[in-house]
Amino acid sequence: MQQFRQIYDRFLEVIAVFLMTLVTVIVTLGFMFRWAGSSLVWYDEIASIALAWLTYFGAALAALRGSHLGFAGFVNSLPAQWRVAATITASGINIAFFGLLALMGAKVMQAIAGLTLVSLPWLDQLWVTAVIPVASVLFIISELLRLPAIIEEARRGPLMDAELKEALGGHADEVAAAARAEAFRERTP
Amino acid sequence: MIGTIPTMIVALGALVALNVPIAIALGVIAVVAIWVTQGAYMLPNLALVMFEGATSFPLLAIPMFILAGAIMNSSSITQRLMDLAVAMVGFIRGGLAHVNIVQSMFFAEISGSAVADVAATGPIIMPAMIKRGYSREFTAAVTSSSASLAIIIPPSIPMILYGVIGNVSIVQLFVAGIIPGILGGLGMMAISYYLARKLGWPVEDRFRLDRLWETFKASSWALLLPVIILGGIFGGFVTATEGAALAVLAALFVGGVIHRDLDLAHLYRSAVDGAIQTAVVMLLIATSALLGVYLTEQQIPQRIAEGMMSITSNPYAILAILNVFLLILGLFLHSAAAIILVVPIVLPLVIAAGIDPVHFGIIVTLNLAIGQQTPPVASVLIATCAIAKADIWEVTKVNTWFIGVLLAVLLLVTYVPPVSMGLVDYFYR
Numbered sequence: 001m002q003q004f005r006q007i008y009d010r011f012l013e014v015i016a017v018f019l020m021t022l023v024t025v026i027v028t029l030g031f032m033f034r035w036a037g038s039s040l041v042w043y044d045e046i047a048s049i050a051l052a053w054l055t056y057f058g059a060a061l062a063a064l065r066g067s068h069l070g071f072a073g074f075v076n077s078l079p080a081q082w083r084v085a086a087t088i089t090a091s092g093i094n095i096a097f098f099g100l101l102a103l104m105g106a107k108v109m110q111a112i113a114g115l116t117l118v119s120l121p122w123l124d125q126l127w128v129t130a131v132i133p134v135a136s137v138l139f140i141i142s143e144l145l146r147l148p149a150i151i152e153e154a155r156r157g158p159l160m161d162a163e164l165k166e167a168l169g170g171h172a173d174e175v176a177a178a179a180r181a182e183a184f185r186e187r188t189p
Numbered sequence: 190m191i192g193t194i195p196t197m198i199v200a201l202g203a204l205v206a207l208n209v210p211i212a213i214a215l216g217v218i219a220v221v222a223i224w225v226t227q228g229a230y231m232l233p234n235l236a237l238v239m240f241e242g243a244t245s246f247p248l249l250a251i252p253m254f255i256l257a258g259a260i261m262n263s264s265s266i267t268q269r270l271m272d273l274a275v276a277m278v279g280f281i282r283g284g285l286a287h288v289n290i291v292q293s294m295f296f297a298e299i300s301g302s303a304v305a306d307v308a309a310t311g312p313i314i315m316p317a318m319i320k321r322g323y324s325r326e327f328t329a330a331v332t333s334s335s336a337s338l339a340i341i342i343p344p345s346i347p348m349i350l351y352g353v354i355g356n357v358s359i360v361q362l363f364v365a366g367i368i369p370g371i372l373g374g375l376g377m378m379a380i381s382y383y384l385a386r387k388l389g390w391p392v393e394d395r396f397r398l399d400r401l402w403e404t405f406k407a408s409s410w411a412l413l414l415p416v417i418i419l420g421g422i423f424g425g426f427v428t429a430t431e432g433a434a435l436a437v438l439a440a441l442f443v444g445g446v447i448h449r450d451l452d453l454a455h456l457y458r459s460a461v462d463g464a465i466q467t468a469v470v471m472l473l474i475a476t477s478a479l480l481g482v483y484l485t486e487q488q489i490p491q492r493i494a495e496g497m498m499s500i501t502s503n504p505y506a507i508l509a510i511l512n513v514f515l516l517i518l519g520l521f522l523h524s525a526a527a528i529i530l531v532v533p534i535v536l537p538l539v540i541a542a543g544i545d546p547v548h549f550g551i552i553v554t555l556n557l558a559i560g561q562q563t564p565p566v567a568s569v570l571i572a573t574c575a576i577a578k579a580d581i582w583e584v585t586k587v588n589t590w591f592i593g594v595l596l597a598v599l600l601l602v603t604y605v606p607p608v609s610m611g612l613v614d615y616f617y618r
Contacts, residue, residue: 016464017457024253027434031427048244054252055243055475058468067465068210069473069523073565075208090209097213100220105236132236159208 005064005145012061012138019054023047042119049117049128056135063094064142066150076158083154091150094143098136105132194489197222211526212469216476222483235479242478243471246430247353252467253433254344257440258300259459261411262309263452264444269408270295271313276404278378279393283385285318286331287378288393293335294374297342298415299436302466303561303569306336311576321391325577327384329584333573334591335377337558340524342370343419344436347524347554349429350470354532357546359429360422361617365551365609369602373558376594384590410443423616470525477529484533494538504542508552508603511535515553519560523568527557548602551609555599562592 030043062068075086108129115125153159197218204214216239223231261267271292278287292314296306311332318328340347343363352359384390394400405412417439422432444451484490501507518527532553539549561569564581570588574581602609 013461016468017460020252020256020460020464020467023249024256024434024437027249027253027430028438031431031434044246047249048246051245051249051252051471052240052243054464055468055471058464059472061461062465062468062472065465068212068469069526070208070210071205071521071566072208074206086207090207093204093207093209093217094213097216097220100232101216101236101239104233105240107233108236111233129236129240132240 001145001148008141008145009061009064012057012064012142015057016054016061019050019057023050023054026050042117045117045119053131053135056131057138060135060138060142063139064146066146072159075154080155083159084151087150087154087159088147091143091147095140098139098143102133102136102140105129105136109133193222193487194493211522211530212472212476215473215480215530219476219479219483222480226483226487234482238479238482239475242475245353245474247349247359247428248471248474250344250349250359250430250433251346251470252463253430253437254300254346254349255302255305255463255466256460257433257436258296258302258305258309259463260437260440260444260451260456261296261299262305263456263459264440265448265450266408266411266414266440266444267296267309268313269404269411269448271310273401273404273408273412275393276397276401280396281378281382282392283381283390284393285314285321285323286327286381286385286390289314289318289331290335290338290374290377290381293332293338294342294370295412295415297339297370298344298419299440300339300344302346303336303339303558304572306339307332307569307572307576310336311573315573315577319577323390324587325579326584326587329570329573329577329579330588330591331377331381332577333570333584334562334588334595335374336569336573337561337595338370338373338377340558340561341366341373341551341554343367344422344429344432345554346470347528347557348550350474350525350528351532351550351553352429354474354529355536355546355550357550358617360425361547361613362550362554363419363429364423364612364616365547366554367612369551369555369598369609372601372608373595373598376597377591380590380594410447414439414443473526473529477533481533490534490537493534494541497538498541502542504544505604507538507542508544508549511539511549512552512556512599512603515556516559516563519556520563521566522560523566524557524560527560528553545606545610547613548606548610552599552603555595555602559592559595559599562588562595 026043026047030040030047033040059068075083078086109126112129113124113126117123117125117128150159201214201218204217205211209217220232220235271288274288274291274295278284278291281287289310292310293306296309300306315328315332319325339345343366345363345366348362348366349359351357352362414436418432418436421427421435422429427435441451497507515527515531518531522530536546539546561567564570564585570584571581574584
């Protein structure tokens with residue numbers, strides 16, 4: 001399971017970096033061509049679509065790493081068994097929301113099949129909006145893969161705030177260990 | 190229908206208290222509200238609105254400014270700017286504190302993210318300050334507070350968010366942030382000087398013109414970055430989004446071709462972090478677009494504006510109320526979440542009261558800069574304390590000096606509009 005999680009993390013990571021690079025290249029090409037006097041008609045539409053793809057694939061990666069912004073303060077003030085219950089409930093809500101989004105995304109895909117982009121008439125909108133159901137399923141997989149670890153974290157001590165994790169980057173694990181040690185000291189007479 | 194607002198706020202609070210990510214909590218509330226008021230047949234719109242919500246062209250600037258900061262950190266650009274700051278202000282009493290502030294102001298002109306500033310400069314300057322006898326708490330406080338200048342001095346990611354959500358000119362917001370950002374930096378330097386004299390902190394070196402020239406030459410390419418980026422945006426040659434792409438390109442050129450010291454492994458890791466940060470903010474925007482559909486349908490912001498205007502229509506009183514509200518919100522919310530939640534709801538009130546939305550944008554940004562420094566939710570302060578290995582509450586005691594500076598700038602900007610709007614009026618109106 002751990003190995004699958006690592007491979008999955010790497011898979012999402014590579015897609016996210018590719019999309020980040022793609023967005024930058026498209027916008028850069030866009031203004032270079034505009035300066036050269038021959039604007040690319042498709043560049044703002046395609047760049048915006050690439051941003052939506054980056055958003056949803058990146059959101060699945062952020063879910064796997066627990067980076068979405070939340071507030072863990074209240075849950076952390078609860079006893080261990082309630083922390084675990086709250087964590088499972090929150091995860092269930094996340095999965096239900098993205099499950100609904102995946103279903104609705106699939107419905108929309110069927111409805112708009114055959115419509116094309118304005119700037120690239122050969123590109124079916126079906127492929128463009130496919131990101132919603134596809135990335136929603138990836139989000140759910142991320143949430144399920146993270147669940148055992150987050151339950152264990154909730155059982156052992158306070159959960160680290162997602163915002164703090166984002167802010168700390170490489171220092172996150174070190175601080176989580178210190179917080180757990182602190183919580184342990186508080187509980188030990 | 191306005192009675193549904195308290196229910197929605199309570200439900201949102203309950204979901205957030207359960208540690209459901211704010212983005213998803215917003216989405217859940219919106220889905221339930223749409224389902225209850227308009228019926229299940231409207232739900233397929235959920236997917237379309239969330240897709241459209243993430244396709245805003247101006248928001249493309251966010252990942253690219255994050256990437257530009259990451260590239261700077263992956264090469265020697267940051268170190269060169271720090272050397273220049275030492276040569277410029279190291280001779281003043283409390284030299285390294287001034288270096289810290291000036292360095293943050295340089296970084297702010299390219300990046301636009303306060304956390305990126307702490308990550309870039311914190312691990313270098315903080316150990317140096319502690320070694321020179323500055324207290325750990327003061328070191329963390331000055332690093333944290335000066336890093337928040339990054340969101341006031343252009344370019345600024347919160348300003349881009351505000352501009353897109355409020356349909357306000359991002360370029361004018363950038364211009365309006367220049368003077369408040371510089372005032373904040375000078376105020377922090379004045380406080381550092383006062384404390385340095387009181388506590389006998391050292392100067393680094395006497396001022397030497399030859400050293401200043403040397404470090405200026407070594408960092409001249411790095412200094413060209415803000416000139417190109419901000420010059421391009423302010424001069425109308427490129428949009429804010431294109432300016433962000435230019436920032437990436439220029440940082441890659443300077444780091445990879447001129448200095449030839451780009452650390453590719455570090456750059457890859459930074460790009461991953463940047464992609465995650467972008468996705469986190471953009472998902473919030475996408476789900477808030479969903480909530481926006483409901484709020485607009487029910488005309489709730491307009492009703493709140495009417496209700497508020499019936500109590501007072503004095504713009505200064507409204508600004509005072511909004512300042513208190515934003516400061517309290519900043520204690521508990523990340524800046525991006527605060528902007529996304531609050532701006533669509535209060536902007537109709539701001540406009541109805543005759544307050545310039547650009548002026549209000551700078552007020553919001555300053556409030557959020559303070560919010561980054563006030564625990565319990567204070568991303569920049571907490572990141573700084575973790576790197577400095579300092580206690581958050583002990584640092585906060587010292588940090589009240591710098592929070593005081595930011596508050597003074599906030600009051601000045603709020604009640605003396607030309608401080609932020611002077612340059613905007615001169616160049617654009």
